Amino acid sequence: MVPIALNDDRLKFLFKSASLIQIGMGQKESMSPPPPFDSDPFDCLKRNFTEDELEKCFRHFDSSNQGTWSHDDFRRFLSELFSNKRRPYLLLTELVEQYFQETDFNQDNRIDFNEFQQAWKETLKTTLKPVSALVIVDVQNDFISGSLALHSCPANHQGEEVVPIINRVLTNVRFDVVAYTYDWHPHNHISFYENRYLRPTAPESKINAADAKLLDSVIFVGPPKVEQVLWPAHCVQHTRGADLHKDLILVSNAIHVFKGANPNVDSYSAFWDNMKLAKTSLDDQLRERNVTDVYVVGLATDVCVAATAMHSIENNYRTILIEDACRGVDEKEIEVKRLELNRHGCIFVESTVVPGMVDGIDRRPELTRNMFEENLKKIRL
Template sequence: MEENGGESIHTSPGAISPVTPLPQSKESAKLDSFFDNLVRSKKREEISDQDRQQAFETFDSDQDGLLSVPEFVEMCRSLFRSAEGESYLRDAKEVTGIFALFDENKDGYVDTEEYDFCWNKWIVPICYPRSAFLVIDVQNDFISGPLAIVNCPAKHKGEDVVPVINKLLATVPWNHVVYTLDWHPADHVSFIDNVHMRDLHPSCKVTAKDVAVYDTVVFAGPPPTEQKLWPRHCVQNSWGSEIHEGVNIVEGATFIHKGNNPEVDSYSAFWDNNKLSETDLNQKLLERGITDVYCSGITYDICVAATAEDAVEMYRTVVVDDAGRGIVEEDIKKTQKYIRDRNGLVVHSSKVLDMVLGFDRNIVLGHAAAAKLRSLKSRSSATVK
C-alpha cells in the first residue's frame, strides 16, 4: 500500500488519464478551451440561452446549423479535460455512441432541437455537477472497538480516514453531505452471539455450535437469508455506534441510520442486503438535484462498496480512494473494478476539488451521464408503448 501522498493508496488509478496536447493553432486552442473558459468565468445560475447558442455556433464549424460527428467529437474534446487543460478524449470512437444518443431522428446530425436536450441534460450537468459527499460508517467500533479493522487481514487503521475526510469537508463546496451509521438493535442477525436465536436453513454448512466470527451461515427465514457473522458492534445508542470524535460534522448534513431491522443486515446506505427496504438517502439526494456521489469511509470493501455499488446505478459515482480503509486488500480491488466497470471513478482526494468545481471533467463520468439518459429514454419509450 502506498503512502497517502501517492496517487492511490490501494492500487494504481484505473480511470482514463488525460492526453498531453500537441502544439495547435489559435483556432484549435480556442475550441479546446471553450468549456474551461465557460466554467471558470460563470456560475451555474449565470448560464443563459446565449451561452448555449454560443457553444453550438463555436463547434458548428461549417455553420450549417447542424453538428456532424466530427464537430461533436471536437466539442467532446473540449468538454472532457483535466484541470491542467489536457484532453481525456483519446479516440473519436469513444463518443460515437453518445452522439447516437442525441441524434434522435438518426439522420447523422445533431440539430438544434436535439442539441438543446444534449445541452440541458448532459453538457450543463457535466460542467456544473451537483455533488454529495457520503461519509460512511466512520464509527468507534470500526476504529477501536470489537470490529476495529486494524485487526483484519489488510491491517488498515480506520482513523487514517479522518484527516482526509475532514480536509474534503473543509475545502470542497459540497451541495450536500451525508453521514451514515451502522445502527443495530441488540438482537441483530449479524452478531455471532445471536446465532442461537434463529434457526439455520438445512443448506447451511456449519452448525450453530461450530460457527466462528466471519463465517457465513444461512438462516431459515423466511426467506432463507445468507449472513456473514460479525462481532457485536454499533449497537444503537452505544459508544461504539457513535461517529468518531475526530470527524467534523457540518451544518445541514443528513444522517442515515442503517441495519436497524433485527432480521436483515444493511451494508449499503441505500438498501438493506435483501433489497426489501430502502432508506431515505436516495430521496434526500433527489430533492437536492444531486448528480454526483462521492463515497468515503469504513469499510472500503463492505459498506463503502455496497453503497457505491448502489449509487453507481443511479448517479455519477466516485470512490475517494485514500478516504477509505477496508478489511481485505483483494476485496478492495474487486470493489474498485466493479465501480470502474460501470463508468464510476476511483480517485485520490487531491483530484476531488477540481472535479466538484467542474474544472476536471473526466470522460468516464460523461459516459455515466449518457448511460443514465439512455436508460431514462428507454423507460420512457417503453411506457409510451
C-alpha cells in the first residue's frame, strides 16, 4: 500500500467530522452524527502510559479476549481515539486499513499487544495529553496603528481586532507554553523601502531599487543575494512601533523571540530567517519544554504568521492556526498561504474549539498522520 503523504490532495477526503462530510472546496453535506460513547476507554491510561495501563487499554478493544485485535477491534480503537467529547470523528476505510497495515508489523492480519505498544504509545501520549504552545506573532504597534498598519494594506484588516481574541485564548486555555515574537529591525534593515539605495541591485532583478515602489520585490546583490519585499520602515529596535500592543495580556515566564535583527536578511518566521542562515531560540526552547503542538496567532496572516506556521510543520510540531486570531496584508495571498499550509498538514480552527483540543478532549485525526509516520521511521531504524 502506498503511504499517503500530508501533501497528497486525497488527504482532505480522509478525515470527516462526525457532523459534516467534506465533499469539495466549500461544499459540505449534513449527516446524522454517531451516538457518543458511554465512557472514554482511554481514561484507564491515567495519563501515565505505563505498560500495565496500556495493556488494560488494549484489552478494552480485544473483543475475542485472545490477546489480539481484529480489523473490527482496530477500527473501534481508532473511532474512540479520534473523537470530540466522546463523539467519534468518521474515518474513511482507506485510512483505517492503512493504519492497520502499518501497525501489523508481522503481517499476520492481527495486531498483538507488542505491535500496539510499539506503534501507538507515543502517538497516544501526544493525542491524549498534548504539550501545547501558543505562539503570538508580532502583535506590535507598527502593524496596528503605525507605519505598516494593516488597515492601510490591500486587505484593509484591522490589526487591533486580534488583541481581545488572543486575550480570551490566553485566559481560557491552559497552554503549557506561551511565546511572543517581535520584528526587531535595525535602522538600516534591508526590508525598509527607505533603505533601497543602500545596497546594489542584482542584474537579474526585474525591478531596479531606484524605480521600486512600496511592496515591490527587489533582488539585492548581497552578500547574501536575496529577493526582498520593500516595506515601510517598521518595528525599529527600541521604538514604540516595536512594542507589543498595550492591551495584549503578557504572561509571566513566557518566551520572547526577537527576529529580523540582521540588517541584511529579513526574518518573517519566528524559527528561521528568510534565507535559513540563522535560527532563533524558539525551537530549542519549545523542545526543552517537550512541546508537541504549536498554535499560531497574530500578524500578519500571509507573512510572518504563515512563515512561522510552515517552519513549525518543518520542525515536526503538530501545527494549528487560529484563524479568527489573525489578520493579514492581502486577501489573495492569505488564501495562497492557507492552501499551502493545508497541503503540508497545518489545520485551521476558530478560537472557540481550542480549549478542547489543548485538553486532549477534541482529538482530531488530521493532526496525527505526520506524527504516526515519524514514529514508524524511528521504530524501523
